Amino acid sequence: MRGTIIDAVLTTIPFKPPPNTAILYKKSVWRVRLTRRSAAPRLEFEAEAIYQYPEHLRQWLEGLPALPGVYLFHGECETMPLYIGKSVNLRSRVLSHLRTPDEAAMLRQARRITFIRTAGEIGALLLEAQLIKQQQPLFNKRLRRNKQLCALQLNDDKPTVVYAKEVDFARHAGLFGLFANRRAALQALQSIADQHQLCYGLLGLEPLSKGRPCFRSALKRCAGACCGKESLADHRQRLVSALEQSRVVCWPWRGPIALREQGADMAQYHIIHHWLWLGAVDSLDEARELMIAAPGFDSDGYKILCKPVIGGEYEIIDLYEET
Numbered sequence: 001m002r003g004t005i006i007d008a009v010l011t012t013i014p015f016k017p018p019p020n021t022a023i024l025y026k027k028s029v030w031r032v033r034l035t036r037r038s039a040a041p042r043l044e045f046e047a048e049a050i051y052q053y054p055e056h057l058r059q060w061l062e063g064l065p066a067l068p069g070v071y072l073f074h075g076e077c078e079t080m081p082l083y084i085g086k087s088v089n090l091r092s093r094v095l096s097h098l099r100t101p102d103e104a105a106m107l108r109q110a111r112r113i114t115f116i117r118t119a120g121e122i123g124a125l126l127l128e129a130q131l132i133k134q135q136q137p138l139f140n141k142r143l144r145r146n147k148q149l150c151a152l153q154l155n156d157d158k159p160t161v162v163y164a165k166e167v168d169f170a171r172h173a174g175l176f177g178l179f180a181n182r183r184a185a186l187q188a189l190q191s192i193a194d195q196h197q198l199c200y201g202l203l204g205l206e207p208l209s210k211g212r213p214c215f216r217s218a219l220k221r222c223a224g225a226c227c228g229k230e231s232l233a234d235h236r237q238r239l240v241s242a243l244e245q246s247r248v249v250c251w252p253w254r255g256p257i258a259l260r261e262q263g264a265d266m267a268q269y270h271i272i273h274h275w276l277w278l279g280a281v282d283s284l285d286e287a288r289e290l291m292i293a294a295p296g297f298d299s300d301g302y303k304i305l306c307k308p309v310i311g312g313e314y315e316i317i318d319l320y321e322e323t
Contacts, residue, residue, distance in 0.1 A: 053098070053107065060113035064091040068263060069117040070127045073110040073139075082106050083139040086128035088121050106139045118280070119263035122308055123270065126277045129300040149299050150185050151175040151248055157236045158204050159243075161185045169297035170274035175248040178299045192242045197223040202235060249306055251275055255320035256291050258284060259308060271319070272309065275302040287319060 053061065064071070069090045073083040083106055087093030094113060097103045118124045133145045149164040153175055161182050162175070169175055179185040186205065193203055199222045201208025208214055213227035225235035256273035271278040271290040276298045278290040308314050 053095075054110075057107065057110060057113060061091070061094065064094055064113070064115060065117070066091045067117060067265065068120050068124050069115050070124055070131065071113060071115040072131075072137075073106060074112045074114065075109045075138075076111060081135055081137045082110055084128055084131050084135065084137050086124035088124065090115050102139065117266070119261045119266050119268040122259070122261050122304065123268050123280055125304045126270065126301065127280070129298075129304070130277065133300075146180055146299065148181040149297075150179050150182060152177050152179075152185055152189060152243065154240070154243075157232065157239075158202065159189055159239070160204075164297045164299070168274070169248055169299075169302075170251040170276075173250055176243040177246040178248065178302065192239075194221070196238050196242050197221060198235065198239055198242075199223075199226045201226050202232075203239070248302070249310065252310070253318060253320065255318075256287075257309070258287055258317040258319055259305070260315040260317070269317070270305075272301070272305060275305060277301045277305065284317065284319075291319060 066089050068086075068088045070084065070086045071090055071094050072081045075082045085093060097107060116127060118127060132140050132142075136144065147165065149169075150161050151164075151169060152159045153162045153167075154160075159176075167175075169178075177185065177188055179188060189203060190200070190205055192198065193200055193205065199208075199214055200206040200216060201214045202225055206214070208226055213224065214222055216222040217224050217227055217229070223230045223235070223238075225232055251274045256271060256278070258269040258271055261268050261270060266282075268280040268282065269284055269287060270280050271287050273291070274297065276296070278292065281287055281290065309316065
């Protein structure tokens with residue numbers, strides 16, 4: 001009788017398998033994500049959520065031209081700006097400082113905005129880099145002065161790290177790459193070795209036992225110069241070919257030069273010596289005041305000026321006879 005009642009109950013109640021907990025968990029996660037998305041507006045898509053300029057800064061926006069130059073956000077401290085930037089369109093660039101939390105924090109601290117006009121992009125890039133090094137703005141993280149600047153140099157077929165504070169990079173031939181520090185240089189060398197099947201041991205990246213192949217050779221990641229499968233000459237040639245793409249160009253002039261940059265409404269002469277930007281003047285008569293001995297190699301100046309100076313697109317005036 002008892003079994004009959006239980007059987008009757010089981011036949012009348014439909015069987016439901018136990019829920020899949022993994023599926024339930026995924027559904028709950030998606031519900032939470034959808035709820036968050038609907039609750040928190042995304043700044044890049046909702047115009048009403050975009051940060052607006054503080055009222056006290058709007059007066060400084062009126063005089064910004066749609067022309068090249070450098071702009072500075074100043075805070076309470078008059079001697080150290082909060083941020084320094086550059087653009088070929090000052091007004092558009094300054095107005096674009098609206099969207100990120102860091103920019104919002106910087107704008108809240110800013111009290112005024114100033115700008116310095118340049119003839120074009122080259123002048124803006126050079127002036128920005130110089131001012132950031134000199135004034136160390138709070139919100140600028142890059143282009144600061146680097147005391148560990150280094151490059152790679154081949155000595156007895158083995159690359160070594162040399163530093164700009166010890167070697168004049170503008171005059172020294174046989175340098176490859178410009179790196180922020182020794183670690184970055186060795187990481188770049190390791191990447192070259194990986195791409196070209198070069199031997200870590202011969203490059204000085206790891207110890208190498210005499211007469212024994214390196215570990216990467218067994219993995220077919222080294223062409224075998226460490227164990228005679230490849231000649232040392234071939235290994236060196238492949239290394240040089242790989243490094244050649246990043247060779248540091250020696251200063252090709254006898255002394256300082258002037259590079260003329262023509263803008264829409266003004267022209268400037270950039271005075272350069274050993275890849276160091278000494279400043280900009282409106283006429284060559286003013287250049288003599290800037291033609292002083294270059295204090296050292298500047299990696300930012302090199303990166304900005306190498307192509308314009310060598311490329312032949314700009315008028316170059318040799319100032320060597322004037323010195």
